[in-house]
Amino acid sequence: GINAFIPGSQVTTHYVKDLSQYVGQTLECKIINVDDRKKRLVLSSRKIQEQEQQVKIDEAWENINVDETIKGTVQRLTDFGAFVDLGGVDGLIHISDISWKRIKHPSDVLNVGDELEVIVLRANKERNRISLGLKQLTKKPFDEFVENNKEGDVVKGEVVNLLDFGAFVRLQEGVEGLVHVSQISYDHVEKPSDELEVGQELDVKILEINPENKRIALSIKGTQPEPQKPEKKAEPKKAPKKKVSYSEPVYEESDFNNSLGDLLDAKLSESDLLDSED
Template sequence: MIKKNMAEDNINIKLTEENYMVENENGEMVPNYDLTMISFNDGDILKGRVVKIEKAEVLVDIGFKSEGVIPVSELSIRNSIKPEEVLNIDDVIEIMVLQKEDQDGRCILSKRRAEVEQNFDRVEKIFENNETIEGEAIECVKGGLIVDIGLRGFLPASLIDVRKTRELISYIGEKCVCKIIEVDRNRNNVVLSRKAIIEDERREQRKEVMDSMEVGQIRKGVITSIADFGAFVDADGVDGLVHISELSWNHVKHPSEVVEVNQEVDVEILDIDREKQRLSLGLKQTQKDPWVEKIKNYSNKDVVNGKSHKN
């Protein structure tokens, strides 16, 4: 566990002519180091005041013998950030100590890691309570997106949406409400799912719609995909299947002969599986049966000629 040092008390202390020198045990006047320097170790989280902003680094007064240094790479979880975009002179910020003294005697700090460490506490609580979290998609990486949730959350491409995912770059800048499905603090790893949120919402919407559905109703739908055995239809947000035998009154070798993806259709509800939230649908039932029209020209016991098309 990271120890938080109460450096905020030190940065507000001002040296005066009366307190900057003190008498030691030998009666000698020496600098008041207790007043001017704080005690801390690598890994501590301190507070400090921004005193200088440069292109490659930021200098912070933490009450130590010299200013601490935040390299630009340790400013934010977002890559390619400019110091002036996130900090101003005299800002009081929290930082983590990476090295109390490097080979040049500088104290190396990280604003990014302090924020990540503190946000992990919040993220773990959200995960434990099975709550949702919102963040902005900030970066495309192999296999998905990085989402800013106070730390770098990974949103796999397969968990972005219930439908086919758009080009990943098109999501950059969008706000995403996600469910946290994995947290590993030791590996600094948080995995998100936007798809889970959409599925939950669609499940509730489907239940409401299905409560209003009855066998025999005619509903509007859209063909979402085609298989050898039939066509899948989105009917008011509920998934349904039109079996190949229910596509047309005529013989159909393949569903693509009758329908195409994204085509709007009217379908009749043949059966409802409320547990699985699925429908069995018919397309031909919304059309006139050609055999009914043809037999109008005949009477019982009429003898007609015919030709066999299939043995």
């Protein structure tokens, strides 16, 4: 027989710390070097495995088409996403493409070994990179919200952010709406943080749904009856002042002539009396 040697790096396609597990196994190998001096062959099982993998990769790429769906199995999870085996090649679902809702880690939604259907977002065969999407196969949260709710409905939500002008509330479908500071209470509110806190669960009324801008206006005070304003006491009505009218006396023309005639007669009589005394 001829002695042959397989370097540790040529046993398989990945690093193996303990090679004792291969003792007694039969491996298909390729001759990569001949040592005439030592009359020994240098073999590689890795080369054979890589050739087999390349055949699988080429076959897998035939089924990879952008914007088409494909089935795969979750192989491993990282902080930035999930790697999915597509039958010979791995694709990556970035954490932002796993769910429409915000998640802290892919493990919040996925587990190793999960079989799922994904959509191919981008593919580069030369670089052997495939970007996959999972959330794209489900309804967008805003569209789902519009289907389930209408203006005037009262729904449950959770305060997720507080700003000077209002509070953002996350609703059941995962969408967020704004409660303007003027819609928090019937009483004057200086800052939303004076009345609310992040994480608080509450009921809100849908004031407006704007599909074009994907905005939702909410109200907290709208879920409560409006307080009645105290009635103002009616002031007693003052009696209207009487108008005093002044009218000049009206003299008839005959009265005027008679009075003037009487005065002249009196003067003439007085003159005649004085002449007789002289």
